[in-house]
Amino acid sequence: MRVAIETELERGAAFLLVPVFLAIGALGYFSFHAEPPFAPLVTAFGLLAVLAFLMRTNRLAHYALAAAAICLLGMAMAKIETDRMATRMLGATISAGITGRVVEIDSLDNGRQRLTLDILATERPVLRYAPDRVRLTARKLPDGVTAGSLVTGYARLMPPSGPVRPGSYDFSFESYFDGIGASGFFMKGPELVASTDPLPATSQAAAWVANARDRIAQRIRDRVGGAEGEIAAALVVGVRGGIPEDVNEALRRTGLYHIISISGLHMAMVAGTVMLLTRLAFAAFPAFASRRPVKKYAASAALAATGGYLFISGAEVAAQRSFIMLAVMLTAVLFDRAALTMRNLAISAIVVIVISPHEVVGPSFQMSFAATAALVGAYAWWSDRREQQAQPVVQRSLPSKLWRWLATVAAGLVATSLIAGLATSVFGAWHFQRISPLSLVANLAVMPIVSVLVMPFAVLAGLFMPLRLDGIFLDTMGAGLTAMIALATWFSERSPVDAVGLMSTHSVVLVTLALVIGSMATTWLRLAALPIATLALLLLMNAEAPDAFVSEDARLVGVPVGEGKLAVNRTRPSQFTVDNWKRALVSEDLIGPARVAPASAANPKQNIGQGGSGRSGGDAAFSCTDGLCLIEHPSGMHLAHAENAAAARRACGIANLVVVNDATARNPCGNAAVVVLTSRALARLGSAAIFLRPAQDGARQDVEIRHAVATPYRPWHVQRAFSREARGLPPYRRDSRRPGASEPASPAR
Structure with missing residues (x-):
């Protein structure tokens, strides 16, 4: 050793x-x-x-x-x-008049527009701690609104939400590092405002790029049309908001969603297409090509092209990371070094971490470098193996050479998809609690279309667009995207359930360790990755599943009540939240509440189980009446959701846990045997996972609550302390007799 x-x-x-x-x-x-x-x-x-x-x-x-x-x-x-x-984050939901500078405009699939605004002023009320940048949706925009325009309107502003459950995606964290302090929608307006103040040079440049992206995206949509046009715009300029949700879901279920997110795949295809075209152009001049390092010229052209692609695609963090990786490899070609090496990948990772350290906690960084490291490591292993087992040169006929080449390409596609899929599947399952069972075959079917018909013709369309000669290339690209959507839909309809539930963090750490050893080691030490990976697989599903989830606004409670069934206390719950909970608990069916007669409200325990039909006959469901919902967990313990303190008191002698959607309530039960979770606690500490410990072996029953947010707050959670709910105040009601009177939705600092 x-x-x-x-x-x-x-x-x-x-x-x-x-x-x-x-x-x-x-x-x-x-x-x-x-x-x-x-x-x-x-x-x-x-x-x-x-x-x-x-x-x-x-x-x-x-x-x-x-x-x-x-x-x-x-x-x-x-x-x-x-x-x-140091992003300024809004403390609480509030309506206010705003005036801001448009940074970016996105078209959504529901026909609305989403604006990113730099806030210049607020009124009715004047916010004492207004965010610097917000994202707002509008039904429609007045003519002439572009990036750089000044707009005003009356908007509903909301602080970035936290995770929908402990360990889930944290919108506050992402918003903090994106510089977004609030989101919301226009209740009135927006209206275009004439501005006489000149924009700074940097803002002018950013506005020019944003408007150029909008014009290119609109030209692509007009020519290609439909969902294909939206995906084509996403591939060229990085705007994904207009893609229909059913297409998005089909791509997610089949493991093809990476195609529409500009990443290393797209950068590599752009670079490869430009290098190929450049080499072909030089081949037309053999005398020049034989005396000059045309490979380096082609690499320089590819580097410039990918830089332009990064520029026009909006330079999102994922695209920046991919460009850095590709730039390091192309620079290696310029210095007569091998491009695909672990050393170049390490340099790329160092640069990315130095620029954006927060990216390391996200799935994009982890899956991108996991796939690349696995592929580079496998390529190095295969190259060493071929060198050690050199085959004698054999003369073959043209048909034999052709079949051998096709077999090599097919084997390469299968190996690439399999290696990348295995390297990223654990990280994807850990972050999203879902895998794509048909990902391998779907990628094998679709990637040749993307590699031959979509991305190369996207590059050609971009090159000829200034000359207005891009039509035929966009049409070809659209035909390829039509085939891609059809295949994705076909595979999605036949894909089994993709939810895998919560995964053990220890197993993910072990998988990462195995990947590092297996891809970086060049001696027999790489075999050490096998027992580590085996142990990781044994611990994979060793995570303890909660017995219930509670949303951070205290309005929604979800309880698993059977194999693949999740009961909730609301008829129309938040679809995003419920979908996340269902994946975490591996639930397929949603069971709504059963409304019972008010006459039984005097004895709430009689309501439990009544009308348990919910949405699936015979299954346990929340029984609700007069602001109180009750359910019996399969363990025999009881949970309750109350809209106010008065309703909560009726459940104090029955439930083991009472969730109260009332920030002013402290402990309406006053009984240590009943655990009370108020909206004030949830507003401060975020959504909750509930673990029920029934009485057994002499131990008393207990309720354990794990929140999504810890205290003392980190910088991206500080704003939680300043909402009305977190301060124990009732919802704000504006006094219409006092125009402009309102309480600030932010700390008075």
Whole structure:
């Protein structure tokens, strides 16, 4: 083993682990329950770096200290990014007049428009801590509104929401690092306002790019039309809001959604198409091509083309990450280095982590680098194997060569899809609680269409669009997208249930470790990945499933009541929240509440089980009357949801847990045997997962509550403390006799 480790170190394994330890440091920072101060991080990093330098003669101590120092460096960079963003987040929902500068306009699939605005002023009321940037939807826009325009209107502003359950996607976190302090919709307006103040140069440039993207997207929609036109616009300029939701869902269920999100796949196809066209152009001049490094010229052209693609596609973080990876590889070609190496991938990862440390916690970063690392590692292994097993040159006929080439291409597609799918499936299942059972066959069927008909002709359409000669290329692209949608729909209709439930974090850590070892090691040490991966598979579904979920607004409670069934207390619950809960609990059927006669309200326990038909006859359901809903959990314990303190008191002698949708209520039961969860606690600490512990073996029954948000607050959650619900106040009602009177929806700082 010592010899193998020495060999790995000589081949540069230490450098390959630098981004790994940087990512560990960033993940550690974002997983802290409290905000760490900056000075101790920097001091500890400096101390460990000096110790690592002094201990360079002791290899084990040197590498251990260096790894710890790099982890602290990752934490420090994440802290710097967090402090640098300092996004002003709205504290509570409020209606106000706003005036702002349009940054971006997105067309949605329901016909509405979504505007990203830089807030310049607020009125009725004047917000004392207004967000700097918001996203608002509008039914329609007045003529002449473009990026850079000044608009005004009356809008409903809402703070970014937290996770719909503990461990789920945190909209507040993403909004904080996107610089978005609130979202909402226009209740009146918007109206275009004449502006005499000139825009700063940077704002003018950003507005020009945004308007150019809008014009290109509209031209593509007009030519291609339908869902194909929306997907084509997404592939070219990165606007995905107009894609119909049924098409989005078909792509998700079949594992094809990565196609419409600009990533490494698209960057590689653009670069490959440009390199091919450039090499073909040089081939027309053999005398010149034989004397010049045309491969480097083609790589330079590809680098410029992908840079332009990044620019016109909106430069989203995922696209930036993909461009960095591709730019490093193309730069390697310019210096006569191999492009597809783990070292180049490590350089790309280091650059990405330094620029955006917060990306390491997201599925996009993890799945992108997992797939790329697995593919590069497999490519390196296959190349070494071919070198060790050199085959003699055999003369073959033209048909034999053709069949052999086709077989090689087919095997390459299968291997690529299989390796990338296996590398990313665990991360996708961990983040989204779903997998795509038909992903492999769907990708094998669709990717040739995307590679031959869609992306190359998208590049050609972009090149010829300034000359107005892009029509035939867009038509070809549209035909390819029609075939892609048809195949995605066909596979989606035949796909089995894709929900997998909650996964163990330990298993994901072990999978990551196995992936790092398997892709980076070049000696027999890569075999160590096999037992680690096996252990990860054994622990995969070892996560404890909650017995109930409660939404952060205290309005919705979900209880699993049987195999694949989820009971909720509302007839029309939030579809997004319910879908997330169903995937986490592997539930297919939703059971609505049963309304019982008010006469039985005097004895609520009689209501439990009455009319349990819900939406699926015979299944347990919430029994609701006069603001109180009750349900018996399969464990025998009872849960209640009350709209106010008075309704909650009726459940105090029955339920083990009472959820009260009333921020002013403290503990209406006053009984230690009953756990009360109010909307004030949920507003402060976010959605909740409930774990019921029935009485057994002499132990008393208990209710454990795990919230999505920890205190003290991290910077992206600070605003939660300033909502009316978090302060124990009732919902605000504007006094119509006092025009403009309103309470600020933000802290009075």
